[in-house]
Amino acid sequence: MRFGVNYTPSRGWFHHWLDFDLDDVRADLDSIAALGLDHIRVFPLWPVFQPNRTLIRPRAVAQLVSLVDAAGERGLDVAVDGLQGHLSSFDFVPSWTTTWHRRNMFTDPEVVAAQEEYVTVLAGALADRPHFLGMTVGNETNQFSGDPHPDPDRIAPEEAERWLQRMLDACEKAAPGRSHLHASYDAAWYDGTHPFTPAHSARLGAMTAVHSWVFNGTAQRHGPRGTATEHHAAYLVELSKAWAEDPARPVWLQEVGAPAPHIAPERAAAFTEATVTNALDCPGLWGITWWCSHDVDRSLADFPELEYGLGLLTNDRRPKPAGETFARLAREHRAAGAAASPRSTALVVEAGEVAGAPLRAVCAPGGEFFEAWMRVAARGRGPACVLSQLAGDARHLAARGITEVLTVAQVQ
Template sequence: MPSAVRFGVNYTPSQGWFHHWLDFDLDAVRADLDSIAALGLDHIRVFPLWPYFQPDRALIRPRAVEQLVRLVDAAAERGLDVNVDGLQGHLSSFDFLPAWTRTWHRRNLFTDPEVLEGQATYLRTLAAALADRPNFLGMTLGNEVNQFSAGPHPDPDRATADEIDAWLTRMLTACEKGAPGKLHLHAEYDATWYQDDMPFTPAQAARHGALTAVHSWVFNGTAQRHGRTSVPTEHHAAYLIELSKAWADDPHRPVWLQEVGAPAPLIPAEHAAAFTEATVSHALDCPDLWGITWWCSHDVSRDLADFPELEYTLGLLTNDRRPKDIARSLAGAARDHTYAPAPRTTALAVPADPAARSRCAPGGDVFDAFFRLTADGARPTTVLDSRAADPAHLAARGITEVVTSDQVLHPTRGGTRT
């Protein structure tokens, strides 16, 4: 039977970008939300900047929290649900960390006891302030917080996978205490799935929180290697959705495509609408999809300096709130789609060992095999190599065939598919 998939957008304010919290203008926010609602979308993801909301470990600014609540209420007036990211963290190439964690007060974000207490208090406070709002979906711990934990970050806060596991448990518990029963989760960029030494692991992504979030960006080597109209580029979001399922314990755990966008120049402006249509169509062919949330709502103003060039043009709407072709493509999908994907019965075995994640990255054998199967029309999913012979697990997921990358890429050497 067809079921609902959520369509939304990551809200980037048209005036002042996320620095709008310093000069909060509810009328400007309302105008932005009107332009989003006019596209027929049903939710937004919003980003308090952590240093502006908690400039001292013992000070969470009441006025900032009140402004967040007013934004959520304004969204409700326009029929928009809201997910709130807490520990911001990292956005559009800039880091936003409070002074009480840096330089002379340098303390590890994931292991220092005082930092952990400050973070948990902050997340619990935001969640509690919104707990009674019916359009409040829940908290995301932060935006791609994993980028702080390893290279290529220039000053990483090193932690072990066990320490990250404890951090995730504590922070999600704080969100639940603040707003019981809401949809609380965490979200990382694709190094979680692709980088061998990343302490945020695929198992954590697929087992902590109410659902799994994936962020799909084809500037990670996919579009550079394969081109803008290739199978890997147009199916990359679907690949991450299906890759995440290998580690999930729940055979039907929902997956949220929480960030996906059309980055220029790899996806030129004149091709962005076609890329959007293809990406969304292929994501909708993945079972157990919770929703698609595009990055982002409004272009970054050219009056702001030092952003990477691609960040200025990612919006569905211009900086003066005019919809682009890409907005019309997403709006059409939100309005006209039918979501009733058939089960994916062919599974590609992926390494359970997190130290072998690079095999799943662009250029890896698992990545290449998945898209060889996709090009052949097989509609693959993935399964851990440690579960590939578990009949109960395979049956619960509707998998009837398991193949290895060697069988796909080198059939004469690796044997035939079974």
């Protein structure tokens, strides 16, 4: 089990790439390492690193490598996201894909070739660094592919899969054997019209990434202390396994945080404890990476209010109660050394045909599958999740340690 944090620089947020200061980065990393965490996830800004389709800035790449080296000196492994893409309500896409040069970022041949070259350069620059974990194609790049994005690059699921596979193949070729993956926000699990699907998340790349945010209707419907709110991360981890072809495929809880006002600041530590404890009860969990390391400096304008206070550390690098809680839970789990036992009871997911999952809205907050899963969780332990197409497959069930299968109708 890995415990880490998504690195948000305390000085200048992700705009720090424009005025990169390695001493500031080192101080940030010292404060992260002091919590006892073992890895970070970092975010190069795509238009800063590749401002022209045929220009990938060598100095920016060298700065990324120096950040990874500094993290390694502090015992922190590093996962790197490529196409940023989207961060904290802001889009960061290069000028050569917008306005006068408007073209689809997933299907335009020149854009896709340039993206392939970009992730190849980043992965290749880090391939010999022992503390480099691998590449994530980008941060929630699926949000560019449909509603509610104000200017989406619309694609079909088949086009999404081709794009993902091409990016993943480029990462693997440049840095063989590392854990290369991709990450979607929860429309991939909850919206039957969305072109990025559960099967994409659970079958492409080295592991499955889930991003758990309870402002998606969960906290609004169930409240800050509700079972669904405190189990949402564990639910997504278990839900993702329904589409995995490999029963042993690891799942990375790559983003999870305590967003105000849905989770009041004074309750952030309790939410952190409940969320992490419930997630640690999921077998096959690779790690938990909290969002985020440091609060956003309030001198920076126009962020949604919830974004300013999500850090485990303050903007001046002091641990917050949630940070102290996360650090304690990491210490306790390492000391215990116990692995989660299989979930022997499974709830059947009726999401339609497997590849597209057109009925996956049943898995969203308020959906019949979601609410049934949470009713079971309220009584003790949430169930495993199994697709209806596999609910009668004895070999599949045995491989996952499932001995009892329930339908939604059976859960009162």
